[in-house]
Amino acid sequence: MNVAKRTFDAVIVGAGGAGLRAALQLSEAGLKTAVLTKVFPTRSHTVAAQGGVAASLGNSTEDNWHWHMYDTVKGSDWLGDQDAIEFMVRKANEVVIELEHYGMPFDRTDNGKIYQRPFGGHSMNYGQAPVMRSCAAADRTGHAMLHALYQRNVRANTQFFVEWMALDLIRNSEGDVLGVTAIEMETGEVSIFHAKATIFATGGAGRIYYSSTNAFINTGDGVGMAARSGIPLEDMEFWQFHPTGVAGAGVLITEGVRGEGGILRNASGERFMERYAPNLKDLASRDVVSRSMVTEINEGRGCGPDKDHVLLDITHLSPETIMKRLPGIREISIQFAGVDPIKAPIPVVPTCHYQMGGIPTNYKGQVVAPKNGDSNVPVAGFYAAGECACASVHGANRLGTNSLLDLLVFGKSAGETVVEDFKSGNLTLKPLPADAADVSLARINRLETQTGGSEVHDVRLAMQRTMQKHAGVFRFKELLQEGVTHILEVAEQAKVTQIADKSKVWNTARTEALELDNLIEVAKATMISAEARKESRGAHVRDDAPDTAEHPNGRDDQNWLKHTLWYSEGNRLDYKPVNLKPLSADVEPIALAKRTY
Amino acid sequence: MSKRTVQFKIYRYDPDKDAQPYMQDISVELEASDKKLLDAIVRLKTKDDSLSFRRSCREGVCGSDAMNINGKNGLACLTDIDKLAQPITLRPLPGLPVIRDLIVDMTQFFKQYHSIKPYLVNNDPAPERERLQTPEDREELNGLYECILCACCSTSCPSFWWNPDKFVGPAGLLAAYRFLADTRDQATNERLDNLEDPYRLFRCHTIMNCVDVCPKSLNPTRAIGKIKDMMVRRAV
Numbered sequence: 001m002n003v004a005k006r007t008f009d010a011v012i013v014g015a016g017g018a019g020l021r022a023a024l025q026l027s028e029a030g031l032k033t034a035v036l037t038k039v040f041p042t043r044s045h046t047v048a049a050q051g052g053v054a055a056s057l058g059n060s061t062e063d064n065w066h067w068h069m070y071d072t073v074k075g076s077d078w079l080g081d082q083d084a085i086e087f088m089v090r091k092a093n094e095v096v097i098e099l100e101h102y103g104m105p106f107d108r109t110d111n112g113k114i115y116q117r118p119f120g121g122h123s124m125n126y127g128q129a130p131v132m133r134s135c136a137a138a139d140r141t142g143h144a145m146l147h148a149l150y151q152r153n154v155r156a157n158t159q160f161f162v163e164w165m166a167l168d169l170i171r172n173s174e175g176d177v178l179g180v181t182a183i184e185m186e187t188g189e190v191s192i193f194h195a196k197a198t199i200f201a202t203g204g205a206g207r208i209y210y211s212s213t214n215a216f217i218n219t220g221d222g223v224g225m226a227a228r229s230g231i232p233l234e235d236m237e238f239w240q241f242h243p244t245g246v247a248g249a250g251v252l253i254t255e256g257v258r259g260e261g262g263i264l265r266n267a268s269g270e271r272f273m274e275r276y277a278p279n280l281k282d283l284a285s286r287d288v289v290s291r292s293m294v295t296e297i298n299e300g301r302g303c304g305p306d307k308d309h310v311l312l313d314i315t316h317l318s319p320e321t322i323m324k325r326l327p328g329i330r331e332i333s334i335q336f337a338g339v340d341p342i343k344a345p346i347p348v349v350p351t352c353h354y355q356m357g358g359i360p361t362n363y364k365g366q367v368v369a370p371k372n373g374d375s376n377v378p379v380a381g382f383y384a385a386g387e388c389a390c391a392s393v394h395g396a397n398r399l400g401t402n403s404l405l406d407l408l409v410f411g412k413s414a415g416e417t418v419v420e421d422f423k424s425g426n427l428t429l430k431p432l433p434a435d436a437a438d439v440s441l442a443r444i445n446r447l448e449t450q451t452g453g454s455e456v457h458d459v460r461l462a463m464q465r466t467m468q469k470h471a472g473v474f475r476f477k478e479l480l481q482e483g484v485t486h487i488l489e490v491a492e493q494a495k496v497t498q499i500a501d502k503s504k505v506w507n508t509a510r511t512e513a514l515e516l517d518n519l520i521e522v523a524k525a526t527m528i529s530a531e532a533r534k535e536s537r538g539a540h541v542r543d544d545a546p547d548t549a550e551h552p553n554g555r556d557d558q559n560w561l562k563h564t565l566w567y568s569e570g571n572r573l574d575y576k577p578v579n580l581k582p583l584s585a586d587v588e589p590i591a592l593a594k595r596t597y
Numbered sequence: 598m599s600k601r602t603v604q605f606k607i608y609r610y611d612p613d614k615d616a617q618p619y620m621q622d623i624s625v626e627l628e629a630s631d632k633k634l635l636d637a638i639v640r641l642k643t644k645d646d647s648l649s650f651r652r653s654c655r656e657g658v659c660g661s662d663a664m665n666i667n668g669k670n671g672l673a674c675l676t677d678i679d680k681l682a683q684p685i686t687l688r689p690l691p692g693l694p695v696i697r698d699l700i701v702d703m704t705q706f707f708k709q710y711h712s713i714k715p716y717l718v719n720n721d722p723a724p725e726r727e728r729l730q731t732p733e734d735r736e737e738l739n740g741l742y743e744c745i746l747c748a749c750c751s752t753s754c755p756s757f758w759w760n761p762d763k764f765v766g767p768a769g770l771l772a773a774y775r776f777l778a779d780t781r782d783q784a785t786n787e788r789l790d791n792l793e794d795p796y797r798l799f800r801c802h803t804i805m806n807c808v809d810v811c812p813k814s815l816n817p818t819r820a821i822g823k824i825k826d827m828m829v830r831r832a833v
């Protein structure tokens with residue numbers, strides 16, 4: 001098969017918040033850049049983000065980056081790298097102000113500044129009281145941000161390849177990254193995008209779970225491509241379950257609802273979070289709130305005929321506040337829960353939301369992997385940012401609003417690093433191996449010819465049910481062990497998926513089969529990493545690692561204060577140290593402590 | 598809702614094998630949890646994997662799954678399946694070239710969006726902090742910035758059907774007014790010049806189809822009226 005070849009200075013895969021922010025850096029610097037995306041840029045899932053983006057602007061309450069850093073490290077349960085965290089929180093004001101200058105329609109305070117609201121886990125004075133740090137455009141912050149970034153890229157003349165799906169990473173025998181193969185959905189043609197630099201910004205993989213706030217397209221393609229080409233995945237056992245997905249539908253209700261004063265109640269109407277988190281209550285960190293909810297439900301205090309959810313109550317807020325600050329939530333609640341939150345509380349359950357782990361990077365956006373005894377050696381030509389990457393700023397649990405910040409800071413930083421490397425002549429166009437497209441062509445060809453195999457939707461459902469049951473909000477030793485066996489069986493079926501549609505044109509059956517190849521890598525990485533981590537930390541809480549005097553909250557710093565690295569080949573696990581040292585001398589390391597809210 | 602079977606009539610066309618488009622009669626048994634039209638066609642796709650449509654967020658914010666549902670444009674993910682008369686007739690958005698089944702070529706739609714220079718223009722040196730804007734000035738953008746570019750409006754607009762290359766269409770004009778209404782934007786004159794043309798703005802005959810179909814309850818007609826007002830005010 002003849003494969004067309006295109007050559008660029010840089011290719012960016014993904015046009016969500018991270019990809020678009022990186023693209024701006026490259027386009028404005030004049031690099032010849034291709035941005036590939038499965039969907040029109042403004043359809044990327046960043047569009048669904050609701051609550052806000054964190055920055056210690058201090059527009060409504062006193063604030064500073066030291067407090068933001070403390071909250072983020074504590075939120076991460078000390079698994080976050082403190083150099084990357086310092087970098088992110090110190091850049092926050094700059095990137096949010098830039099976004100405002102691009103035209104982002106932030107809500108405003110009475111004196112005309114960016115409006116900020118409280119959010120879970122963000123506090124004043126090292127945990128004392130909630131702080132107003134989340135910069136918001138009503139409850140449509142992601143939509144406003146994604147459109148503003150796209151619009152700025154239109155101004156910068158960025159070249160997009162819309163509805164092109166990247167298939168595989170191209171590496172040479174030294175392991176350097178030379179670009180990607182991609183399929184144009186409209187024609188079914190496979191091309192090679194040959195580039196000096198490749199940036200992955202493909203977003204999360206929340207669709208490995210049955211119940212998820214993520215879009216259909218969130219299939220972890222970048223993570224899967226990286227894994228298949230030999231790059232390890234970092235900390236994949238850590239998945240955030242958002243406390244408030246609409247029961248039964250999965251659609252998200254932002255934490256901003258609680259930031260505006262919303263309260264979680266059990267069947268007797270009790271504000272149960274007061275028992276679990278006396279200081280921050282409903283605004284405690286997400287993992288804490290989700291577990292408290294599941295505990296209430298498990299102990300019979302859930303609501304509804306099946307006692308399987310709790311209620312999010314904002315009926316005490318004025319209808320004006322709801323219409324002004326939470327109009328989108330009201331629509332969602334009416335559409336997907338059938339209740340108007342002005343009149344009645346919204347039924348909610350913890351729902352898979354965010355992938356803390358991903359492709360390992362440093363704070364410059366360079367992808368790093370172990371080599372010759374050094375755990376963090378940059379992979380030449382390869383960069384990543386956003387939810388697909390692990391910098392690692394979120395560690396074992398991300399704080400709300402820190403992801404949109406991550407997209408801006410590390411999207412920009414990855415872009416800046418590429419521009420620097422380009423200008424200093426460090427990036428060259430390395431020759432393509434003759435077999436550069438063979439892996440991708442073989443995958444496509446297998447789908448053309450496969451018979452007697454398994455149906456894509458059956459395998460996907462089996463994967464989702466396995467993940468939901470065996471690696472959920474609470475984890476159990478036996479279930480994890482069985483989960484590993486099950487997911488490896490499902491992975492075998494994923495190798496023989498078959499499709500009936502053989503058309504070249506816009507073949508969505510083929511797209512879904514190709515996406516499943518990525519999802520299954522993520523699912524294996526998650527289950528195997530989770531089974532292996534024999535402690536509780538952040539979002540990973542196991543029954544055999546309970547809260548004891550020796551191990552508060554079940555955390556075992558002596559043995560497990562380290563990042564997991566999972567390799568697809570042989571399902572091998574490796575570990576690397578957490579960086580507890582900040583980037584500069586302006587701040588002391590945040591010392592290990594028990595996490596309470 | 599329990600299990601029930603629903604009947605569909607769906608526009609099918611695969612240029613790789615069909616000489617002509619045709620309407621397919623097909624039914625599917627839904628699970629109790631299937632509530633929206635999108636749930637139903639995703640379910641249908643497990644029976645016939647060749648049915649092609651775009652979808653992503655499943656919550657009405659990405660703008661992917663606009664289609665013509667029983668004669669009216671809308672988003673599959675925000676349409677209650679049980680409220681639709683059967684057989685549920687699904688067609689691609691009218692007025693744009695069909696690529697396959699329910700997937701249309703949106704090139705012309707986005708070309709018009711891009712033609713209004715959809716980005717903030719402010720040539721003052723960037724201040725160190727945010728540009729200030731009063732809450733009242735910010736409120737002017739409500740009802741404008743929320744557009745999801747789904748094209749339900751433009752593809753229900755007769756003026757856009759006849760002149761997709763010349764008339765900007767409701768979505769593009771709504772976006773044009775979003776920037777005209779932004780106190781931070783300095784390109785008012787250029788923006789109005791760009792629309793001062795017998796077709797680009799003035800082909801709108803206030804038929805209001807656009808308002809009727811917008812899944813986000815936006816009002817392009819009102820925005821268009823405001824642009825016309827600005828033109829008039831500028832002329833005197």
Ligand SMILES: Cc1cc2nc3c(=O)[nH]c(=O)nc-3n(C[C@H](O)[C@H](O)[C@H](O)COP(=O)(O)OP(=O)(O)OC[C@H]3O[C@@H](n4cnc5c(N)ncnc54)[C@H](O)[C@@H]3O)c2cc1C
Pocket residue numbers: 013014015016017018019036037038039041044045046047048049050051052053054141142164165166167201202203204213214215217218221222252254353354385386387388400401402403404405407
């Ligand atoms: C409902 C919801 C609400 C949220 N609210 C908030 C919030 O208020 N604050 C906050 O900080 N965080 C929030 N988050 C988290 C945050 O929105 C996401 O982590 C973030 O938007 C991810 O951005 P991204 O740029 O990494 O990826 P995405 O925005 O998911 O973009 C991925 C891009 O990659 C492209 N792509 C993927 N695979 C391929 C491929 N194979 N080939 C070509 N292109 C590909 C896609 O087309 C898309 O353009 C929320 C998340 C959800 C789900």
Ligand code: SF4
Pocket residue numbers: 753754755756757766767800801802803804805806807808817818821
């Ligand atoms: S009001 Fe104008 S833009 Fe809207 S449908 Fe009618 S002619 Fe088209």
Ligand code: SF4
Pocket residue numbers: 743744745746747748749750751767768771810811812813814815817
């Ligand atoms: S104005 Fe409404 S119908 Fe038109 S593109 Fe925007 S959201 Fe869709």
Ligand code: FES
Pocket residue numbers: 652653654655656657658659660661662663672673674675
């Ligand atoms: S799937 Fe996103 S708008 Fe319907």
